[in-house]
Amino acid sequence: MLMVQYLVIGAGEVDLFTDPHENTTETLLQLLRAAVSPEPEADGSVLFGHLRGTVVGLRYYTGVVNRGEMVGLVRQPQNQHDRNAVMVANIYGNQVGHIKRELAAAMAYVMDNNLAKVEGVVPSGTNNSFTMPVMLSFWGKEEHKATVNEFMARRGFKLNTSGNLHIVLSFQLRNSFDNLFEGLMESKDGEKEAAKAVGTPLLPHQKQALSWMCARENKSGLPPFWEKRGELYYNSLTCFSAKEIPERVRGGILADDMGLGKTLTTIALILTNFHQGKPLPVEKCVSVVEGISGDSSDVMEIMDKPDKSKNRFSSPCFYLVCLSDLNTTVILVLQYTPMNKHQMYKFCAESSIIESAEDLSARTTLIIAPLSVLSNWLDQFEQHVHPDVKLNVYLYYGSARNRSKKFLSSQDVVITTYNVLSADFSCKSKSPLHGIDWLRIVLDEGHIIRNPNAQTSKAVLDLKAQRRWILSGTPIQNSVKDLWMLLAFLRLKPFDVREWWNRVIQRPVTLGDRAGVQNLQTLVKCITLRRTKTSEVNGRPLVFLPEKTVCVEQVELSRTEREEYELARNEGRNTIRRYVAEGTVLRNYADVLAILMRLRQHCCHPDLLAKTLSELGAGATPAELRERLIEKLRLVLASGSDEECSVCLDSVQLPVITHCAHVYCRPCIAQVISTEQVHDTARCPLCRSEIKTSELVEFPQEEVEEENTPNSEKWRTSSKVQALMGNLLRLRCEDSSIKCLVVSQFTRFLTILENPLREHGFTFVRLDGTMSQKKRTRVIQEFQSTAADSPAIMLLSLKAGGVGLNLTAASHVFLMDPAWNPATEEQCIDRCHRLGQKRKVVVTKFIVKDSVEEKMVEIQRGKQDLVEKAFGSTNSDRKTSRIDDIKALMEL
């Protein structure tokens, strides 16, 4: 019940109590179910046609709509008068009326059976006080089109399939076009000085970001696409209007490239912008001499006059002090806290005395970050908060974490991880994080929540806060879809409800509508600040980064290696050729990946192959089948292909493999199965084989990658290893202080590389995904150390650690094998080519000549082009492009 109430608030500023006739809770639950459930995606839907219908009963409800406004159609199966009822609501969820009975009966069948989704636009608005027309458009899967149109026609409602609805739509879009620049009026150019409590001077672009962030938190302009029309506020995209000023998003997305100081800027924001633009009152640790010149007339004693004959500060006492510091005169209450030998005083700024109780209720900023960057946050607070300032930062992590709401909300900053938050959320009533009204929430690497089905995302969405920020170097990774969750988190109305997002942004964009793309851009620009490493302020680059050169070093295979490679290639090519001819490439995707994988391993080192070749025969028993599937799952995940789940189009989380060997996130495929099962047997979204929940195979928990360390007696080299060692030895001669990253997707290759490194007396450390957080931090510290005996080389698994890792001690990067996704490589390079790098960065990519690796590089290039075009690639595009990729890789 708690959840229901909260969601109601989340869906829009709905007044629960104005109209007793409205069954608001039920209505909104349905809207929200539509928003959260994996309804047939807008981008997969086709228009069946449209129909002019009638909305009746207007006089019974308070919801008002304008000419051209979009309305929501919600089934009301519980309606006492008619179980076919379809209610009409505006964007805030206020009921406008009902669909006329006969039409509602027909629509109810179509809607309840998920044959189509119906959307409405009211061409005339509520002129008439009794009824009004509504333009209904039916959307759904192609295969349901005929069924729906026939059914509706039989009931006497013939869908019009020639397009006059587009007139309505384009009218709306042109309408919004006029206001395109309104949201951009807010200048991003101003600079703001940070509060004194920030110990590190900000760079100009960081002051700019601070200024922008403060403005976003404090100013109360209208959100994008809203304008004032007389007494009302009007949304030009949905044509919705409201009496109350639409709540502005207090926060946004800081999407600067990594290395530009998002963390520092955020710390500055926390210290600089408390309530009403005033700095956060913080405890100051000052010595007696500095803090108060005892005779100063500025100091007014207000309590318990200290006995001057004794130690002046022997007992707790309070002073009222006026200081002309911090640009403004501030009255401070000083409290002596006797436990610290350095004479600690607690300063409470004037604001905290005068402020209303309401403001005081929220003082804490909650920072949620991936585990890998937790320590970075703590370091940065340590580093950037002025040493005289005692900021209360609490790390909410570990089993001994303090779960007291009172304690947490008295902190200045609480830091936690997505996992902890998500774990707490699973028992929501007990989650202290969900019981606090935060001043501000900061999501570090906020793109983590872009899959709305993920438990973590739900946990994040359910937090209460006045201000919300997303920090992310890559806010859009795959498609426009990624953005929805971010906007929902920011409570960007009305797009936090999925239907309006789909109708106004997502569908127009996926259909290639230019105005749709414009609107999206406007929307994003309004709430996002993004600078890249190459951006400039006043004609100067933001940061001075040393030059970076990337060179490809071709590796020639030895004769034996070449022979083995060609053998494997021909065999694989025949298999894939057969799949292509049969049209079963996707059905045999795991096999295809296995073939490619083997070729890629051949290019690196023959010993990589040993294990994966142990293909079991045609296993007949379920146990054997399971074993093989686990093996394939391992293969798919280890292949570094950045496998994405075809349901959420995101990289797989909680991977499971189907019997047809396709990998999905467990929640995603479970949802697909439960939805499809209702009418039919569930089918694999990729190859249409029948699938069952009970047959999903996941990675066994106990499965720990047992390193069959190739013992050094049997150790042999390979052409690629030789190429690397040649470079490393040369570099060591040139300058022994140079540090290198040696990167591979195959952790077993890293293990193999340990042999020649030891042989040649290199000191090295290793960082891969299997290491505990503690070990990681230690390894990074060791490597970053400038001590003479510190490691010169880091063996790094491509995906380890994720973004945010700081490896600036290295200036040379060796990418041992190409990745499918060039962004992964870029991210990896950026770990050393970032703020703090003093040397020129040299990146060497090893590519085996005449091999699958060369083909991969070609495809990479193609994908980057695609990424630059940004939007538009649909799911089916992806599938065909993937098959094309495979063909190209095998030169078919």
Added chain:
DNA sequence: ACCGCCGGGTGCC
């Protein structure tokens, strides 16, 4: 007149 016509009452689902 087991009709038509008139005019008042009435009105979502």
Added chain:
DNA sequence: ACCGCCGGGTGCC
């Protein structure tokens, strides 16, 4: 609702 529909009152022109 300046409608449609219902049902009661009414009944040549």
